[in-house]
Amino acid sequence: MRYLILGAGAAGLSAAGAIRQTDPRGDITMLSGDRHIYSRCLLPDVLAGRREAAAARFVPEDFLIRNGVRWVGGVKAVKLLSEERGVAADNGDKYYYDKLLIAAGASSYLPPVENIDQGRQIYGLRNLEDVWDITRAAGNCRQAVIMGGGLVGVDAAVSLSEKGLAVVIVEVASHILPLQLDQRAAAAYEALFRDRGIEIIAGAMMSRILLDDRQNVTGVQLENGRVIPCGLVVAATGVRPNIDFLAGTPVEVGRGVKVNEYQETSCPDIYAAGDVCESLEAFTGKVAPTPIWPLAVLQGQVAGINMAGGRRKMANNFAFKNSMEFYGLNTVSFGLPEAPDTSYTTYILESPGSYKKFILKDGCLRGAILQGDITRAGVTGALIRQNIPVGVAPGKLPDLNYAYFFNQQENGAFVYEGA
Ligand SMILES: Cc1cc2nc3c(=O)[nH]c(=O)nc-3n(C[C@H](O)[C@H](O)[C@H](O)COP(=O)(O)OP(=O)(O)OC[C@H]3O[C@@H](n4cnc5c(N)ncnc54)[C@H](O)[C@@H]3O)c2cc1C
Numbered sequence: 001m002r003y004l005i006l007g008a009g010a011a012g013l014s015a016a017g018a019i020r021q022t023d024p025r026g027d028i029t030m031l032s033g034d035r036h037i038y039s040r041c042l043l044p045d046v047l048a049g050r051r052e053a054a055a056a057r058f059v060p061e062d063f064l065i066r067n068g069v070r071w072v073g074g075v076k077a078v079k080l081l082s083e084e085r086g087v088a089a090d091n092g093d094k095y096y097y098d099k100l101l102i103a104a105g106a107s108s109y110l111p112p113v114e115n116i117d118q119g120r121q122i123y124g125l126r127n128l129e130d131v132w133d134i135t136r137a138a139g140n141c142r143q144a145v146i147m148g149g150g151l152v153g154v155d156a157a158v159s160l161s162e163k164g165l166a167v168v169i170v171e172v173a174s175h176i177l178p179l180q181l182d183q184r185a186a187a188a189y190e191a192l193f194r195d196r197g198i199e200i201i202a203g204a205m206m207s208r209i210l211l212d213d214r215q216n217v218t219g220v221q222l223e224n225g226r227v228i229p230c231g232l233v234v235a236a237t238g239v240r241p242n243i244d245f246l247a248g249t250p251v252e253v254g255r256g257v258k259v260n261e262y263q264e265t266s267c268p269d270i271y272a273a274g275d276v277c278e279s280l281e282a283f284t285g286k287v288a289p290t291p292i293w294p295l296a297v298l299q300g301q302v303a304g305i306n307m308a309g310g311r312r313k314m315a316n317n318f319a320f321k322n323s324m325e326f327y328g329l330n331t332v333s334f335g336l337p338e339a340p341d342t343s344y345t346t347y348i349l350e351s352p353g354s355y356k357k358f359i360l361k362d363g364c365l366r367g368a369i370l371q372g373d374i375t376r377a378g379v380t381g382a383l384i385r386q387n388i389p390v391g392v393a394p395g396k397l398p399d400l401n402y403a404y405f406f407n408q409q410e411n412g413a414f415v416y417e418g419a
Helices: 010-022 040-048 128-138 151-162 183-195 293-307 377-385 394-399 402-406
Strands: 002-006 027-032 069-073 077-081 086-089 094-096 099-102 106-108 143-147 166-171 198-202 206-211 217-222 227-229 232-235 239-241 270-272 277-280 287-289 321-326 329-335 345-351 354-361 364-371
Touching: 002 010, 002 094, 010 027, 010 099, 010 293, 040 128, 040 151, 099 293, 128 151, 128 232, 143 151, 143 217, 143 227, 151 166, 151 183, 151 198, 151 232, 151 321, 183 198, 183 321, 183 329, 183 354, 183 364, 217 232, 270 293, 321 377, 329 377, 345 394, 354 394, 364 377
Parallel strands: 002 027, 002 099, 027 069, 099 270, 143 166, 143 232, 166 198
Antiparallel strands: 077 086, 086 094, 106 239, 206 217, 217 227, 277 287, 321 329, 329 364, 345 354, 354 364
């Protein structure tokens, strides 16, 4: 059996391991745009200089050898040739398969801001090459603007601040980390960032990047006319799945490659996993991209097992868990950061150094933010992920632990002894 894997990220590598465990003899080839194996989650560490690039590797040095994977690094598929059961690559070669995994991840999305395609010092933060480009540009300027205050933008801001640059984050929402946190939890980070000299401009849109006559970035302009001088812009405004090479082929795509719960695409013998695909997300019950590391790993494993003849379903395709730590402040959030309407009830418990918020609907937790004290985050996450009735008085929510799982009613509700 010839297995071809496109992509050497979390999804591609976990698929390779799963294939090898299920099929000890098959031929595995891995084509990867990346020349080296590294975790994208660790790129901010490399950018800040906290970690060498080599230490961003997330599988053992001998992983490929041990699993008998033929490595074709620095080579990308440019066209799927589904009738020939092969792919054409940018090195001019063709690679053939009996089973194909598309695990090509995603690329940084650059929003339609004037001059964004012309300026020389405008980068996403997705690849090791981006880290080198940003590092080079950072060496030639004193101020950077980060477009987007989501997790990647905030990571980039902290890294560049540690390198000694003055950093400004421009975020369109009313606070940073809007997908993960509410205003109160975000404000705790905003205060820490401002203390370290990182400026945050929330509720603002960037309209133009200012360039000199050699296309060097000299600043950005906001919609309200304000100009922020800078020599470097990092665009952290989301990602787009790498699906161009599938255009005109029978593999169905929406925002990403469409897959079922077995990670099968619309084409026989072609699977997809990780950031490149869209799938049924467990929390929202909607089909959407699920671009987080743990799901790329799980989806890769499921795809790998099924490619090698197993039959495994993707369970818990839950994309609404985030954990973060900046300047010593930990936060874990699950599900909704804000109650969407009055049919939800919100409970907030605050004490020095700790903020806890629980959002309930019909007796089930639909969102939680634990900041500072993150104990019991595991239980809270499990309740939200599985939409289990909590069965306790709201004031007891922070005390729930796994012991209560043993006291369950027939409807699945947990019975809390002290309730
Ligand atoms: C800066 C940063 C911080 C992050 N932090 C977190 C975090 O804290 N927690 C979290 O859960 N997630 C985080 N993520 C997201 C996480 O990294 C991704 O969800 C994960 O890497 C997805 O893995 P993947 O294998 O699907 O794709 P990728 O890691 O993108 O790997 C895709 C692979 O496909 C290759 N490729 C692309 N196109 C082709 C082609 N045409 N042919 C062949 N190969 C191709 C690429 O070179 C690469 O090897 C972060 C991402 C970034 C960028």
